[in-house]
Amino acid sequence: FGKSANKFLQKCGVKNEPPAVKIAELLVKSSREVWESVGRDTENYKFILQKLADDFNNIEENPDLITRMKAEPILLGVSEGKKYDLDSVENIYINDDVVYLEIYNELSMIPKGYSKFLYECLGCKSLSESIKEKVEVSGNTQETKESQDLQKKLDERAYLFYCDYPKNFIRRNEGWLKKLKVKGIDKIEAKYFMKAKNNYKIRPVTACILEDQEKCIFNFYITLKPDYLDISKCLVMYIYKSRKSREINYLAMMLKAPLEDLKYSNNDANQENSQCGVDKTEYDPQIDQNSTNYDSQLEDLFKSLRTMFEDCDHDYIYHCLKQQEEDKLINVENHLMEGNYPKIKIPVNPYDPPVTIKVGKTFMNVIQISQPSLGSYLNENQTIYCKNIKDYSLKFEKFLDGIEFHIPKDIDKSEIFSRHQNSLNHFAKIIKDLIEVFDCAPKFIRIFYDKSNLMAFNQDRALFFNFKIYLDLYKIEPTIDAMTYWYMVICHELAHKFVNDHNSEHEVSIS
Structure with a gap:
């Protein structure tokens, strides 16, 4: 509208x-x-x-x-x-x-x-808490060329698996990884059970990690032809707190690539990990939207940042907040100010009003149309009827928030101001708020008090509204009902600027 x-x-x-x-x-x-x-x-x-x-x-x-x-x-x-x-x-x-x-x-x-x-x-439950996994190995346990090769790679590259990851993302540290013992095995089978669906599934795999509770050590079993993705999936499950595609692919690449092609040194990694600020690793919203655990303690900070950066992916904001140990709001705000964050498409608000078409005549044009004095009356059935008024005179009494207030010459004004001043101020505010809808200046509006059933009329290019009718209808002053009612009264009077009779043409003019 x-x-x-x-x-x-x-x-x-x-x-x-x-x-x-x-x-x-x-x-x-x-x-x-x-x-x-x-x-x-x-x-x-x-x-x-x-x-x-x-x-x-x-x-x-x-x-x-x-x-x-x-x-x-x-x-x-x-x-x-x-x-x-x-x-x-x-x-x-x-x-x-x-x-x-x-x-x-x-x-x-x-x-x-x-x-x-x-x-x-x-x-909603997560997959990790809904699915139980049990891995069984069978056959001969032995040291193979493949197990020796993997053991060497883990010892050489363990530090690479922890670069750029915040502490709260890590389940087990580098020391645990270096103690992992790699062994060869003939066959590995993984069994998955989803209790809610009563659903069992079995898959052959080429790698698994099992704990030897008696010796308090973890063994890394691989078959004769291990798949690096299977190896990486196992490592990600035990090193990090969730298994995501990015980590699985990253670790698989770290294990497959020649060591000389990995342009990292232990000192470089330590230096990067010691840098403060928000983690600048590439953020994948598809991955992270399923890994960020929302924290109610961060809710207020999140709301503030979401207001400042409306197009920023919400999960990314939480991702950044969780990384910060101190001054979360300031540090994340400074990071987001750089503009390098994943953006979301802001959809059209289905509650936004439609765009309106400009009409030829504005309220200011219409109200200045001169018409013979026509009054709108309210009968006993609360319906409006209109007729011409003659020789109707009022005198100006005072201004009410910029709107002229008039009364008949023969009325005792004390009964109005002493008994109904608050209601009168309220009515004036309603009328003023309504005329702002039409971008109308208060000088074209009048409020008057008359004990008759004359509700409103137009005269000398001005609209007059009877405060007495307002008192009769809204003694308790229900704002919404009153606003709606007097809005329609204004529309009714404006329509009479074009059409005197109550007919279909008058109804069209109101709309």
């Missing part, structure tokens, strides 16, 4: 968009209708869910609503082949393990770029 009309709606108490609680209730009631109404567009639906995430604290105050949100298919998930569909919390998982995702690729995951915070709050 345009800026002016939006200003009027805001004065009435209308919000720019529905609160998160209302959105949640709508999704619980008819999420599939909402999904269809946005054209099954993942960006627009992400925008809706982000609203819930941003104001989840208020939603939490309604336990019954939270329970229904968990039970109903309000969340969007994506499965193999980029198949998007709505589902409930129990059927959508957080991808924190790329290996498990390869095995259970039929499962529905959180879509790329979506707020993992909301999914976690509603109870």
Whole structure:
């Protein structure tokens, strides 16, 4: 409806968009209708869910609503082949393990770029906590050329696996890795069990790490023809807190490349690890959106940064905050100010008003049209009828916030100001707020008091509104109802600038 009309709606108490609680209730009631109404567009639906995430604290105050949100298919998930569909919390998982995702690729995951915070709050489980893995080795254990070669590489390159990684990302340190004993084995079989789905899967693998609890050591078993990706998957699982594609591919490359081609030295690595500031390693939002654990203690810092950097990937902000041990807000803000961060597409707000078309006549043009005095009266049935008024005189009494206030000559003004001053000020504010919608100067508006049922009239290029009618209708002063009612009265009077009669032409003029 345009800026002016939006200003009027805001004065009435209308919000720019529905609160998160209302959105949640709508999704619980008819999420599939909402999904269809946005054209099954993942960006627009992400925008809706982000609203819930941003104001989840208020939603939490309604336990019954939270329970229904968990039970109903309000969340969007994506499965193999980029198949998007709505589902409930129990059927959508957080991808924190790329290996498990390869095995259970039929499962529905959180879509790329979506707020993992909301999914976690509603109870979505991660793959790592939902899938149990058991590895069994069989055959002869022996030292082979392949096991000797891998043992040597681990000793030489262990430090490379820890470069540029913050401490909170590491599960086991370099000392543990150097104590790892590599052995050859004939056969290795991995068994996976997903309790929620009662689903067993078995896969042959070429590498695994098992703990010898009696000797308190870890053994690294590999077959005669080991796959470097299998080796890397095992190392990533034990070294880092989550298995992601980036780490798996990186470690596999470190193991396969000739040592002389790796332009690193131990001193170089130590120097880089000692540098302060945000980790400048390349950030992959597809990977990290499934690995960042949201921390409620960072929520306030996150909200501040999200406001400053609206186009920055939300998970990346958390990623940066978690890396900082001191002065989190300042350090991350300085880093993001450089502009080198993953950006998100900001979708069109479905609640934004449409662009309006400019009309030929503005309020200021219309109100100055001279017409014979025509009064609008309110009958006993609360309906409006109009007729010409003659010889109706008022006298100016005073200004009310820039608007002239008039009364008949024969009325006792003390009964107005002593009994109704607050209500009069309130009415003047309503009228002034409304005329701002039309960009109208207060000099074209009058407020008057008359005990008759004359509600409003136009005279000498000015519009007059009766305070007495306001008192009769709104003794308790309900702001939204009053604003709406008198907005329509103004429109009614403006329409009479063009048409005297109450007919279809008059109705068109009102609209």
